[in-house]
Amino acid sequence: VKEIKSHKSFFGKTSFFEHESTSTQTPMKFAVFCPPESVETKGGLIWLSGLTCNEENFITKAGAQKYLSELGLVLICPDTSPRGLDLENEHQDYDFGSGAGFYLDALTPAYSQHYRMHQYITEELYGIFNQKFSLKNNIGIFGHSMGGHGALVLALQHSNLFASVSAFSPIVNPCLAPWGKKAFSGYLGDDESLWAKWDTCELLKQGKKHPQEILISQGLADEFLEEQLLTKNFEEAAEQASQNHQVEYCEGYDHSYYFIASFVEQHLMHHARILSQVK
Amino acid sequence: VKEIKSHKSFFGKTSFFEHESTSTQTPMKFAVFCPPESVETKGGLIWLSGLTCNEENFITKAGAQKYLSELGLVLICPDTSPRGLDLENEHQDYDFGSGAGFYLDALTPAYSQHYRMHQYITEELYGIFNQKFSLKNNIGIFGHSMGGHGALVLALQHSNLFASVSAFSPIVNPCLAPWGKKAFSGYLGDDESLWAKWDTCELLKQGKKHPQEILISQGLADEFLEEQLLTKNFEEAAEQASQNHQVEYCEGYDHSYYFIASFVEQHLMHHARILSQVK
Numbered sequence: 001v002k003e004i005k006s007h008k009s010f011f012g013k014t015s016f017f018e019h020e021s022t023s024t025q026t027p028m029k030f031a032v033f034c035p036p037e038s039v040e041t042k043g044g045l046i047w048l049s050g051l052t053c054n055e056e057n058f059i060t061k062a063g064a065q066k067y068l069s070e071l072g073l074v075l076i077c078p079d080t081s082p083r084g085l086d087l088e089n090e091h092q093d094y095d096f097g098s099g100a101g102f103y104l105d106a107l108t109p110a111y112s113q114h115y116r117m118h119q120y121i122t123e124e125l126y127g128i129f130n131q132k133f134s135l136k137n138n139i140g141i142f143g144h145s146m147g148g149h150g151a152l153v154l155a156l157q158h159s160n161l162f163a164s165v166s167a168f169s170p171i172v173n174p175c176l177a178p179w180g181k182k183a184f185s186g187y188l189g190d191d192e193s194l195w196a197k198w199d200t201c202e203l204l205k206q207g208k209k210h211p212q213e214i215l216i217s218q219g220l221a222d223e224f225l226e227e228q229l230l231t232k233n234f235e236e237a238a239e240q241a242s243q244n245h246q247v248e249y250c251e252g253y254d255h256s257y258y259f260i261a262s263f264v265e266q267h268l269m270h271h272a273r274i275l276s277q278v279k
Numbered sequence: 280v281k282e283i284k285s286h287k288s289f290f291g292k293t294s295f296f297e298h299e300s301t302s303t304q305t306p307m308k309f310a311v312f313c314p315p316e317s318v319e320t321k322g323g324l325i326w327l328s329g330l331t332c333n334e335e336n337f338i339t340k341a342g343a344q345k346y347l348s349e350l351g352l353v354l355i356c357p358d359t360s361p362r363g364l365d366l367e368n369e370h371q372d373y374d375f376g377s378g379a380g381f382y383l384d385a386l387t388p389a390y391s392q393h394y395r396m397h398q399y400i401t402e403e404l405y406g407i408f409n410q411k412f413s414l415k416n417n418i419g420i421f422g423h424s425m426g427g428h429g430a431l432v433l434a435l436q437h438s439n440l441f442a443s444v445s446a447f448s449p450i451v452n453p454c455l456a457p458w459g460k461k462a463f464s465g466y467l468g469d470d471e472s473l474w475a476k477w478d479t480c481e482l483l484k485q486g487k488k489h490p491q492e493i494l495i496s497q498g499l500a501d502e503f504l505e506e507q508l509l510t511k512n513f514e515e516a517a518e519q520a521s522q523n524h525q526v527e528y529c530e531g532y533d534h535s536y537y538f539i540a541s542f543v544e545q546h547l548m549h550h551a552r553i554l555s556q557v558k
Contacts, residue, residue: 008500009537063342065540221287258288261344 001128004029010069011036014059019128023120024082025113030125031059033068033075034133042072043163043275044135045268046121048080048143048150050169051179052099055079058144061257062264071272074133078125080146082114089186095179096186102174103150104198106187115187121150122158140164140271144260145224148216149174152200156208164274166215166267168260169222172234173201179228201230204237213244215270217263219253280407283308289348290315293338298407302399303361304392309404310338312347312354313412321351322442322554323414324547325400327359327422327429329448330458331378334358337423340536341543350551353412357404359425361393368465374458375465381453382429383477385466394466400429401437419443419550423539424503427495428453431479435487443553445494445546447539448501451513452480458507480509483516492523494549496542498532 006015012035021028035041045068047058055077058064068075081101088110090097106115130137141162143151148170155165174180175195184195196202218231225231231247238245253259285294291314300307314320324347326337334356337343347354360380367389369376385394409416420441422430427449434444453459454474463474475481497510504510510526517524532538 007533007535007537008498008531008541010541014537060536061339063345063540065537066342219287252287254286256286257339258286258293258344261342262287262289 009033010065011038012065012069014065016055021082021120021124023116023124026082026084028082028120029055029079031055031077033059033065035069035072035074039069039072041074041133041135042272043138043140044074044076044129044133045271046125046129046139046141047075047077048103048121048141048147049077050143050145050147051080052094053080053147054099057257058260061261063261064264064268067265067268071268073268073272073275074129074135076125076129078121081117085114087111087114096182100146100183102146102183102187102198103154104187107194108187108189111187117150118154122154122161126161137161138163138275140166140275142166142168142267142271143170144168145229145255146171146179149180149200152214153198153203155210155214156200156203157197159210162210164212164271165210166270168217168263168267169219169224169229169255170200170216170234171229173199173230175199175202176233177228177230201233201237204241204243207241209241209243212274213246213270214238215267216245216247217250217267218247219250219255219259221252222255222259224255288312289344290317291344291348293344295334300361300399300403302395302403305361305363307361307399308334308358310334310356312338312344314348314351314353318348318351320353320412320414321551322417322419323353323355323408323412324550325404325408325418325420326354326356327382327400327420327426328356329422329424329426330359331373332359332426333378336536337539340540342540343543343547346544346547350547352547352551352554353408353414355404355408357400360396364393366390366393375461379425379462381425381462381466381477382433383466386473387466387468390466396429397433401433401440405440416440417442417554419445419554421445421447421546421550422449423447424508424534425450425458428459428479431493432477432482434489434493435479435482436476438489443491443550444489445549447496447542447546448498448503448508448534449479449495449513450508452478452509454478454481455512456507456509480512480516483520483522486520488520488522491553492525492549493517494546495524495526496529496538496546497526498529498534498538500531501534501538503534
């Protein structure tokens, strides 16, 4: 793992790294914020970004460092897909291929070798993060849009790995959303029975639960709410499954980082509360 | 003035505008943050960005909205130069021409018609801002690097227009710095006697003063400190001139937006304190 650059910020450090991933068989980049040494580390957080993003978006735009620094939380932000490849249709659309890994392990011949973001996050990146910062598995996960989908799916699949979970504007039911259908067809193939394990609502229906409250913030002026995000389906599935959850609808807010920045303090407090208890 | 897009943020609104400027004879863009209507407006702030930046950098990266919203300050961020032209050498270097207007009125034949950022900021943009938000000239100015230079020079030249002033990592003595020499030669010509009115240290030596304390934050790990920024020259000139000032050197911080974000709250408090008094 090689450090590319590092900037002091909020008495801590924002840094960028690159490493050769065995999961994706490509180089992968990630960003880290590390609170000042004077603050006791409460735990770690993995942030998963949305479509078209990379490891930089959240750490430059969300204004999280102030709170991470005060709360004693280490943050790691991976990229959203492998890079540097030239697979079939990989660079054609914003919502498939590069910048759109969907945090799953692909099955189709064209993608199965490299598009293994689930494995990359839950095994490789998790391991590096856990070890480098001595986190003792006291790690939460959150994300935005496609990354909100990733955070929810990974936390339900691996509630032993992720002590806390939250999401901004997540794609909660990708099996029924155009973005999800396109991604799942391309990465998993046409057998829809193989899609369910990558869908939050389906996982809840199958009995997967998370021991802690799932926090979701959703803007009511979000242009993708009705067609792609389907937040109501999550509420129904979570109620059916008796999954502890809180969905906050935010009047007037859209799908952008201006929305995330406005409520990031609340999400970080949610994680800090749980990660402090666990510890 | 045409609104391009708008995002609710921190209960207020971050918006982007475009208009036909009579000063630069080009279209110009700017960003605005407007606090929620429930908060009483204390005053307005003009932010001037540095080399290579445009109207977006500060408003997406600095994390200022939270404080502006709480303090009741309206913010406007102009672009750093005219755009859409093709003047001699205009797009060759990052430190001259587009993205590098230096907040002056050019005199050289190639640039004098369009590169009039001083006039644009102090007359046209100031007028739009003052009127649109009923600010009654209760306006402060601040900026970063080239924009820190702009904020200091404009506030010293027009202390009647700018009630408060501060700067991050400003170019305080451009007549003696490579960035300044290159810009001033290209925009003003070889007669160095014409440069002094665009140089903070020279203005102080000539007796220009600002009635309020000038706040400067400067990172000690800033890669441009020794050669380009020359902060010590400001301290000397301000002391000689009995200009009330506070220069904060920040251990370990560099020239980036991670530095700005870390201390933006302090700068906004400085402006809010003065603008509240004035009002």
